[in-house]
Amino acid sequence: xxxxxxxxxxxxxxxxxxxxxxxxxxxxxxxxxxxxxxxxxxxxxxxxxxxxxxxxxxxxxxxxxxxxxxxxxxxxxxxxxxxxxxxxxxxxxxxxxxxxxxxxxxxxxxxxxxxxxxxxxxxxxxxxxxxxxxxxxxxxxxxxxxxxxxxxxxxxxxxxxxxxxxxxxxxxxxxxxxxxxxxxxxxxxxxxxxxxxxxxxxxxxxxxxxxxxxxxxxxxxxxxxxxxxxxxxxxxxxxxxxxxxxxxxxxxxxxxxxxxxxxxxxxxxxxxxxxxxxxxxxxxxxxxxxxxxxxxxxxxxxxxxxxxxxxxxxxxxxxxxxxxxxxxxxxxxxxxxxxxxxxxxxxxxxxxxxxxxxxxxxxxxxxxxxxxxxxxxxxxxxxxxxxxxxxxxxxxxxxxxxxxxxxxxxxxxxxxxxxx
RNA sequence: GCCGGGUUGGGGUAGGGGAUAUCCUUGGGGACUGUGGAUCCCCGGACCCGGGUUCAAUUCCCGGACCCGGCCCCA
Numbered sequence: 001x002x003x004x005x006x007x008x009x010x011x012x013x014x015x016x017x018x019x020x021x022x023x024x025x026x027x028x029x030x031x032x033x034x035x036x037x038x039x040x041x042x043x044x045x046x047x048x049x050x051x052x053x054x055x056x057x058x059x060x061x062x063x064x065x066x067x068x069x070x071x072x073x074x075x076x077x078x079x080x081x082x083x084x085x086x087x088x089x090x091x092x093x094x095x096x097x098x099x100x101x102x103x104x105x106x107x108x109x110x111x112x113x114x115x116x117x118x119x120x121x122x123x124x125x126x127x128x129x130x131x132x133x134x135x136x137x138x139x140x141x142x143x144x145x146x147x148x149x150x151x152x153x154x155x156x157x158x159x160x161x162x163x164x165x166x167x168x169x170x171x172x173x174x175x176x177x178x179x180x181x182x183x184x185x186x187x188x189x190x191x192x193x194x195x196x197x198x199x200x201x202x203x204x205x206x207x208x209x210x211x212x213x214x215x216x217x218x219x220x221x222x223x224x225x226x227x228x229x230x231x232x233x234x235x236x237x238x239x240x241x242x243x244x245x246x247x248x249x250x251x252x253x254x255x256x257x258x259x260x261x262x263x264x265x266x267x268x269x270x271x272x273x274x275x276x277x278x279x280x281x282x283x284x285x286x287x288x289x290x291x292x293x294x295x296x297x298x299x300x301x302x303x304x305x306x307x308x309x310x311x312x313x314x315x316x317x318x319x320x321x322x323x324x325x326x327x328x329x330x331x332x333x334x335x336x337x338x339x340x341x342x343x344x345x346x347x348x349x350x351x352x353x354x355x356x357x358x359x360x361x362x363x364x365x366x367x368x369x370x371x372x373x374x375x376x377x378x379x380x381x382x383x384x385x386x387x388x389x390x391x392x393x394x395x396x397x398x399x400x401x402x403x404x405x406x407x408x409x410x411x412x413x414x415x416x417x418x419x420x
Numbered sequence: 421g422c423c424g425g426g427u428u429g430g431g432g433u434a435g436g437g438g439a440u441a442u443c444c445u446u447g448g449g450g451a452c453u454g455u456g457g458a459u460c461c462c463c464g465g466a467c468c469c470g471g472g473u474u475c476a477a478u479u480c481c482c483g484g485a486c487c488c489g490g491c492c493c494c495a
Contacts, residue, residue, distance in 0.1 A: 003486075006486065006487090056493075057493095057494080059421095059493090060493075060495095076495070077494095077495050078495080079495085104495070106494080106495075108421095108492090108493075108494085109421080109422085109490095109491090110487090110488090111488085111491090112488080112489060114494090114495090118495085120495070122495095188491095267494095268493090268494065270494090270495095291495075313495060315495070341454095343453085344453090344454090347454095373452060373453040373454085373455090374453070374454050374455050374457095375452085375454090375455060375456065375457065375458055376452090376453090376457090376458090377455090377457085378455065378458090379457045379458075380457085381457070382457040383457085389457075391455075393454060394454095403454090403455085405455075405457090407457070410457090412455080
């Protein structure tokens with residue numbers, strides 16, 4: 001026996017068929033939102049990720065030196081490659097809307113919802129700094145989840161990095177990035193820990209207490225300004241707040257109601273420059289289903305060209321956790337699959353012929369080859385998950401029809417093969 | 421990298437310092453040849469790996485691997 005690598009997964013047909021459904025839902029939703037597919041290598045220069053994320057990420061990559069002594073790595077995230085492709089084509093008319101569903105790798109300890117290899121849908125809009133673009137990105141993520149039957153089973157928490165930076169500064173923070181990291185851990189830490197860390201970073205304990213209370217809040221998207229006003233009074237950032245409210249309103253007005261403003265959603269350190277968001281299951285059982293935000297500086301880091309950008313990533317692992325939990329991990333509608341059983345020599349010939357003929361019409365059909373008797377053939381049809389068994393013997397050949405049995409209901413009728 | 425809990429045929433399990441390791445299911449073969457998606461008969465297939473204790477280890481101890489979950493970190 002050869003073992004599979006730790007943290008990697010095999011997929012057998014019963015799961016793979018469901019996964020393919022999910023991926024085609026993602027592609028279809030992306031298509032109607034105006035996104036076009038791209039793809040890029042699974043191996044890239046390590047330097048690209050060092051540039052974006054610093055050395056921190058390097059300890060978590062599958063990286064090595066190739067025969068030309070280049071430091072290369074299996075890609076741990078999608079955005080850098082996408083941006084690399086974008087800035088390499090200066091002729092592209094903007095805005096650019098791209099998506100991809102790549103495999104990504106991280107060398108870390110596997111746990112629930114995270115493996116060493118996963119598939120993550122990514123969609124980005126480049127060259128459009130509007131609130132509509134922000135709303136489209138979140139809307140696409142929501143639209144995918146809704147199409148998968150997850151409507152009202154998740155909520156999207158949104159926030160704005162600039163607003164948080166401002167509030168932190170006004171509250172006396174002397175280290176914005178480090179405080180963002182503290183805030184990012186809001187749901188994993190207790191009050192004492194957060195308050196003391198924030199206090200130590202510059203804001204007094206009174207401000208830190210107030211900040212803590214603020215972080216735990218959730219507001220409807222049309223009440224962000226009032227919500228913030230309960231804790232802080234300032235007017236300099238009305239514009240940013242209004243923009244965030246506008247983004248939220250677009251979503252709510254178009255049927256995506258489960259969007260809330262949540263101050264503790266800040267997405268770690270990262271490179272986000274505007275809106276940030278994360279989707280969670282409403283029960284709070286799993287890790288985030290998707291996450292993303294606006295990152296207007298990344299392309300200039302890569303090329304010196306400034307191109308505004310907003311995007312999200314949605315991994316397959318948490319999605320599977322959630323869908324299994326809600327009993328949605330199953331084939332949506334059963335496509336017809338015919339198992340054609342010939343009886344006698346003439347019947348066997350006719351069965352094979354009929355299988356080819358059905359396939360020409362795009363219908364899945366397999367001719368029984370096992371011999372034996374009819375009841376065994378029926379058992380095979382049933383075990384192999386066919387929806388219908390078709391019987392052809394001398395009687396049918398004479399009458400130019402076939403006997404079709406619905407294996408779920410047991411109903412049986414004689415029909416002309418062309419009418420299937 | 422760290423912490424906790426696991427590991428018996430393909431899947432699910434029983435058991436246990438000594439015997440042919442239990443049961444269900446799945447898989448394979450045969451009988452049966454127009455519908456009992458049955459039935460009957462037969463056959464495969466497992467104690468995660470290494471070391472220790474012991475006359476004897478699948479069972480007890482230690483280490484490792486892997487799985488599940490958590491931490492760190494984060495997509």
